[in-house]
Structure formats: C-alpha cells, structure tokens
Amino acid sequence: MIGLVPLRPQPQAWLWRSVLSPFAERYCEYLVDTGYAAGTVNRYVRCAAHFAYWLTTHRIAVASVDDRLVCRFVNDHLRRCTCPDPIPRCRTDVSAALRHLLVVLGACNVPRFLQAEPDSVQQEVCGFTDHLKDVCGLAECTRYQRGRIIRDFLRQRFGRKHIDMKQLTIRDIRRFVTRYPDGCNAGAAHVAGVTLRSYLRFRTIQYKEVAPGIRTAR
Numbered sequence: 001m002i003g004l005v006p007l008r009p010q011p012q013a014w015l016w017r018s019v020l021s022p023f024a025e026r027y028c029e030y031l032v033d034t035g036y037a038a039g040t041v042n043r044y045v046r047c048a049a050h051f052a053y054w055l056t057t058h059r060i061a062v063a064s065v066d067d068r069l070v071c072r073f074v075n076d077h078l079r080r081c082t083c084p085d086p087i088p089r090c091r092t093d094v095s096a097a098l099r100h101l102l103v104v105l106g107a108c109n110v111p112r113f114l115q116a117e118p119d120s121v122q123q124e125v126c127g128f129t130d131h132l133k134d135v136c137g138l139a140e141c142t143r144y145q146r147g148r149i150i151r152d153f154l155r156q157r158f159g160r161k162h163i164d165m166k167q168l169t170i171r172d173i174r175r176f177v178t179r180y181p182d183g184c185n186a187g188a189a190h191v192a193g194v195t196l197r198s199y200l201r202f203r204t205i206q207y208k209e210v211a212p213g214i215r216t217a218r
C-alpha cells in the first residue's frame, strides 16, 4: 500500500527508520480508506514523516506519542522548525495528519479485553488505565486487573448507552461490588470496591464531575 504513496527518498527514509515504521503502512491504508484523494494522502504522509524525523532526533518512543506530544510538535516545533527541506510545515495539514496518526496508533493500542467493546467503553477504560499508569504509577498487571473490572462495571451499568455518571447511585455501586465477580468472594469484592473508588476519583479529575449519588461513597 505504501507503494501507492510515492515519497521522495528522504521523507521515506525518515518514516521507515523511525519508531513509526510498523504503523506506516496501516496509516496509508487508513487515509485511503477514509476517502482522501491521492494528493492529500501524500501530503499527510509527508507530515507524518516530518513528525517521525522529529521523534527520532529527540529519541521519543512510540508509547509516548499522544495528544499532548502532538500539540507540542504543532505549537512549538513547527514555529522554529529547522528540519531539512523539503518538509511540510503547514500547521493545518500537520495537525490533521497527526490526528489521523493518533487514531491509527490508538487502534493498535487497544488491549485485547476491550476489543469487543463499543468505542465509548474502549476510550473510557484506556483513559482510566493511562491515569493509573501516569498519575498513580501502578504496575501493568494491576492496571489490567482494574481495567477489566471497570469494563465489567460499565457494561453492566450502561450497556451500549452513553456513560452518564449522573445516573449512578450508591445502590448501583453496592450491587456491583457485592456481586463481583460471583458474590461469594470477599477478597474480590474488596478489590472491586477499591477499583471503583479509584475510577470515580479519575472521573472527578478528568471530567471535573462528581455524580450526586456518589458524593457520600468516598
């Protein structure tokens, strides 16, 4: 597929020799599938190659590529970019190209236990487990365990509907905790309780919200 997006040797080398190389082909496919004309696909891929060059020169790992990093690149780097020409520096193009790149990288990062879930649940649980990593510094196995618990909670409480914490009551929480996973394991109930408390704290920080029904639960 990358053969359909002819690039000059230099941007091509930047892309293929960077941490983005495993995603390059999928990125092109995604742009083509989204319906962009060949010229736009080519422009966006060159923007991604510019970003790839920057990642390489700053030795930034692919796991660190997120919204914040893209903003840093667009807002800070582009203004004082001295990368070798020809290189795209149009803020609008670079910003759009990298937004698509984040989608492609994000789709690859969705853990297996979330792959059958709706997008809203995937985003919510990934946001929560990122928080457990970045803010709480929890180990991967703990993040995995808590992520699964919150997936089960959201599935049970909201199904495929919008996740609306205003609808949540203390009764919902109590019912989930005392029955999780089968209602006869005090240890599991304790872990479920701790996880839910941590999730609600995350919601408070992330969305500046506290559901009225859960104010007394903490």
Ligand SMILES: [Zn+2]
Pocket: 050, 054, 077, 078, 081, 082, 083, 087
């Ligand atoms: Zn540059």
